[in-house]
Amino acid sequence: MKKYRLVSFIALHLLWLSACVQQTIENGMSEQAKLERAHQSAKIHTELAAEYFHRRQFDVAIEEVAEALKAQSNYAPAYNVLGLVNMAINEDNKALDNFEQAIRLAPKSSEINNNYGWFLCQHIPQRMDQAIDHFMVATQDPLYLTPEMAFTNAGLCELKRQRYHEAQVFFQKALSIQPNYLSALIGLVDIDFQRGNLASAKSKLTDLLQSNSSTPESLFLAIQIEQAKGDQLAADSYIFQLQKHFPDSKEAVAIREGKIR
Numbered sequence: 001m002k003k004y005r006l007v008s009f010i011a012l013h014l015l016w017l018s019a020c021v022q023q024t025i026e027n028g029m030s031e032q033a034k035l036e037r038a039h040q041s042a043k044i045h046t047e048l049a050a051e052y053f054h055r056r057q058f059d060v061a062i063e064e065v066a067e068a069l070k071a072q073s074n075y076a077p078a079y080n081v082l083g084l085v086n087m088a089i090n091e092d093n094k095a096l097d098n099f100e101q102a103i104r105l106a107p108k109s110s111e112i113n114n115n116y117g118w119f120l121c122q123h124i125p126q127r128m129d130q131a132i133d134h135f136m137v138a139t140q141d142p143l144y145l146t147p148e149m150a151f152t153n154a155g156l157c158e159l160k161r162q163r164y165h166e167a168q169v170f171f172q173k174a175l176s177i178q179p180n181y182l183s184a185l186i187g188l189v190d191i192d193f194q195r196g197n198l199a200s201a202k203s204k205l206t207d208l209l210q211s212n213s214s215t216p217e218s219l220f221l222a223i224q225i226e227q228a229k230g231d232q233l234a235a236d237s238y239i240f241q242l243q244k245h246f247p248d249s250k251e252a253v254a255i256r257e258g259k260i261r
Helices: 002-054 058-071 076-088 092-105 110-123 125-139 147-160 164-177 182-194 198-211 216-229 232-245 250-256
Strands: none
Touching: 002 058, 002 076, 058 076, 076 092, 076 110, 092 110, 110 125, 110 147, 125 147, 147 164, 147 182, 164 182, 182 198, 182 216, 198 216, 216 232, 216 250, 232 250
């Protein structure tokens, strides 16, 4: 009888231990599942935020980012999108905080480095060298799908501070990756324009406009070239196209406000 009780006790003890181990495993799996669900939720809300950002529905984008960060507070892409939104609405201090948080969480992210570099270039010109560094980090990522964009952004930033040789090198690097990348081609035309080579700039831009769809950037440059040449009639034609096809662009707004860079 004692032997039977001992065997029963051992069996019950082993069963209890097995149940504890199983419960521990289940708890671990449950926790992992929670983390995966939280990550997926953050990802979905961030993607929605990015879509609303591109639609310029900034309030909704901010709400979606808030939901993403509620699901996963250290989700770097959410801070990246929030930085873009705050940049668009001229909340520069908030945007800077957002991008710095994103880069702390994901220092090698090509997308974040490109966007952070663009913010610094456009809004904190005294940190232009740092902006170029971030673009270069982006281009060094072998998985980055659009390194030509980062090279072009670097060129545009160098052009902004009138470093024409450096800008040209970056544009050419972009074109070595994507030969028909329009933004880089327009950048090369802009170099001619800023150097005063108006005839060359006009000829090259006319060719581009004939073989590519117009963009706010190309039309704005065409306006500037024609105004510099003293042909206001041609400039007015491009102004009409800009206001008709891209009325919400920053270039169209600049024209309406009488601002020429």
